[in-house]
Amino acid sequence: MEQITEYFQIAIRNLKTRSLRSWLTIFGIVIGVFLIISLLSLSEGLKATITQQLRSLGGEMIFVMPGDFSDIIGMFLSGVKLEKEDIEAIERTRGVEKVLTMVYQSAVVRYEDEGKSIFMTGLSWEKGTEIMEKFQGWSLKEGRWPTPGKREIIIGKQIETEVFEKLVKVGSEFKIKGKRFKVVGILNSLGSRQDDTSIYLDLSLYYDLTGEKKGTAQAAMVKVGEGYEVNKVADDIKENLQKTRKRRVGTDVADFSVITSEKMGDIAGNILAVIQFAIIGFASIAIIVGGIGIMNTMFTSVRERTREIGIMKAIGAKNSAVLTIFLFESGIIGFAGGIGGTILGAGMAKAIEIYGQVHPLFYFKASVTPGLIIFGLIFSFFVGCFAGFFPARRAAKLKPVEALRRYE
Numbered sequence: 180m181e182q183i184t185e186y187f188q189i190a191i192r193n194l195k196t197r198s199l200r201s202w203l204t205i206f207g208i209v210i211g212v213f214l215i216i217s218l219l220s221l222s223e224g225l226k227a228t229i230t231q232q233l234r235s236l237g238g239e240m241i242f243v244m245p246g247d248f249s250d251i252i253g254m255f256l257s258g259v260k261l262e263k264e265d266i267e268a269i270e271r272t273r274g275v276e277k278v279l280t281m282v283y284q285s286a287v288v289r290y291e292d293e294g295k296s297i298f299m300t301g302l303s304w305e306k307g308t309e310i311m312e313k314f315q316g317w318s319l320k321e322g323r324w325p326t327p328g329k330r331e332i333i334i335g336k337q338i339e340t341e342v343f344e345k346l347v348k349v350g351s352e353f354k355i356k357g358k359r360f361k362v363v364g365i366l367n368s369l370g371s372r373q374d375d376t377s378i379y380l381d382l383s384l385y386y387d388l389t390g391e392k393k394g395t396a397q398a399a400m401v402k403v404g405e406g407y408e409v410n411k412v413a414d415d416i417k418e419n420l421q422k423t424r425k426r427r428v429g430t431d432v433a434d435f436s437v438i439t440s441e442k443m444g445d446i447a448g449n450i451l452a453v454i455q456f457a458i459i460g461f462a463s464i465a466i467i468v469g470g471i472g473i474m475n476t477m478f479t480s481v482r483e484r485t486r487e488i489g490i491m492k493a494i495g496a497k498n499s500a501v502l503t504i505f506l507f508e509s510g511i512i513g514f515a516g517g518i519g520g521t522i523l524g525a526g527m528a529k530a531i532e533i534y535g536q537v538h539p540l541f542y543f544k545a546s547v548t549p550g551l552i553i554f555g556l557i558f559s560f561f562v563g564c565f566a567g568f569f570p571a572r573r574a575a576k577l578k579p580v581e582a583l584r585r586y587e
Contacts (some may be wrong), residue, residue, distance in 0.1 A: 189506035192281055197480065201512060204469075204476045206517025208559055209523065211466035216524025216547075218458040218554050221531060223546035226451045240314050241401040241413050243269060243420075243437045261435070263394030264570065268423040272416045275405035279307045280396035282385055289354040290343045298377040301385025303327070310402060315369075321363030322349040326346070327381055333364035335375035353378070356388055413437050465558075469516065470566035473509050477570035488534070488577050498575040499562065505571030506564055513563015514556065521555040 194201045197225075204340065245259040261280070270278050283300040305327045311317040320339075323333035330355065339347050349363045368375055403412050417437045424434070481488070488501060528545035562569045 182259045185342060190504050192574050194508055198480075199307070200476055200479075202513050205516045205519065207469035207472040208513055208562065210516050210518025210526040211462060211469045212555050213527070214462040214465050214520075215459070215558075216521050216551060217531075218401050218462060218524075219455070220525065220528040220545045220547045220551060222455050222550075223551075224528075225543045226448075226538050227544070227546055239403040239405075239409055240262070240440050241403060241409065242415065242436075242440075242443070242529060243399040243401060243416065244397070244438075247432065259434070260395040260397055261360075261399055262427070263392075264423050264427060265420055266396060266399060266436070268419040269399060269401060269416055271344045272412065272419050273575045274404050274412035274415065276404035277306055277310065277402040279303060279310050279400045279402075280325040280382065281398045281400070282382070282389075282391065282396050283377075284389060286355055286389075288346060290351065290526040291345050293343050293345070295342055296436065296498070297338070298373060299385070300379050301389075302376055302379065302380045303382045303487075311414055314402070316365045317369065320365045320367045322362070325379075326383060327364055328383060330358065330360045330384060331363045332378050332380045333366055334362055334379075334457055335366055335377045337372070337375040338378065339365050358388065359393075360384075365481060401462060409439050409441070413439050420547050427559070429586075451555070459575065466562055469560050470513075472513055473563055473566035474570060476512070477505060477509050477567045481505070481574045485577065488574050492577070501577075502575040505574050506567055509567020510560050510564045513566070515559040516563070517556045517559025520559065521552055522554070 201506060226393050230573050243261065243265075245261050260282075266278060266280060269275060270483075283298060286299045287294050288297045289298075304325050309322050318338065319333070322333070326334060334347060347362060349362055349365060353360045353362065366379075367377075380388075385391075401412075401416065403409050410496060420435055420437070490496075491501060525545075525547045527549055532545040556564075
């Protein structure tokens with residue numbers, strides 16, 4: 180044990196004599212570990228947030244949307260809707276207890292003397308309040324739910340304080356396309372900026388306001404009745420929609436998506452797994468570059484200290500002693516880089532989390548766990564040791580006579 184302590188002290192002393200080179204090498208490891216810790220903690224936090232929100236939907240919900248869910252961007256931009264016949268086909272499917280349709284578009288909303296373009300969503304309060312509270316996690320910060328058919332709206336959390344210059348309160352009035360609507364409730368955060376900067380009104384009022392065809396919808400949420408198997412009901416919905424489409428347009432090609440909450444979770448999990456794999460790949464490149472930097476530094480150190488190594492071996496130092504000293508040096512460089520990278524990575528992840536709470540695009544928490552921190556430190560230490568192994572082995576194999584003769 181005393182020998183190990185002595186070897187460690189020698190390694191520290193050698194690094195101090197070449198402090199500038201050591202710090203530059205450490206910086207290379209810091210960058211790699213910084214990327215790993217910050218990106219992995221953010222992706223894990225995002226994964227946990229999405230998983231939590233999907234769980235809140237409950238296993239008995241099915242989502243029906245026009246278009247192909249694999250092309251989700253094109254689906255939302257296409258403008259295609261579920262027709263009234265499609266909604267009726269869903270409603271008559273065995274096992275369907277309730278269907279809540281949703282429609283949305285942007286509209287200019289005026290409050291006091293200010294006008295803003297705001298996302299406006301229409302849904303049936305008569306059918307939807309229970310579903311949105313129980314399965315979507317909606318809750319009111321203050322106020323009450325709108326009365327069906329009345330010109331009453333609820334607003335997202337950020338509209339209260341961030342969209343308009345003046346504070347919006349329960350009882351405030353908005354003017355939309357020349358008609359006045361009363362704010363009767365303010366929602367707690369729904370988890371995304373788009374939802375928190377939207378207004379919500381009764382479906383019948385939405386159709387009257389926008390002039391859109393009544394009965395159509397951009398999406399439908401289906402509550403499955405108790406005792407029915409969700410996947411079976413989803414298959415039956417798809418079959419009924421295909422029959423309806425065939426009667427209406429002459430083809431049963433599925434230009435709609437029927438998705439269970441379980442399937443949505445699988446899709447989200449697969450996407451996040453690919454993202455995490457890409458993150459690890461990019462961060463690994465940075466770590467490899469840092470490891471090469473350590474290897475280069477250690478080879479240079481071996482060349483510079485050939486005479487010193489020769490003297491050590493001439494007075495009885497064994498190959499294992501020389502190998503251990505050099506491995507300690509490279510390991511310390513890696514570990515120091517790991518400490519710096521972990522601190523910076525965790526700090527960056529938390530800073531992004533805090534920024535996201537103030538200026539949210541999507542609410543999530545950075546998952547900086549003790550396991551991730553320990554992984555970063557141990558991983559960087561072993562990267563340092565591995566990168567320093569070959570230079571250390573070269574130093575250990577030097578023969579004393581050749582080492583001394585080289586620098587006579």
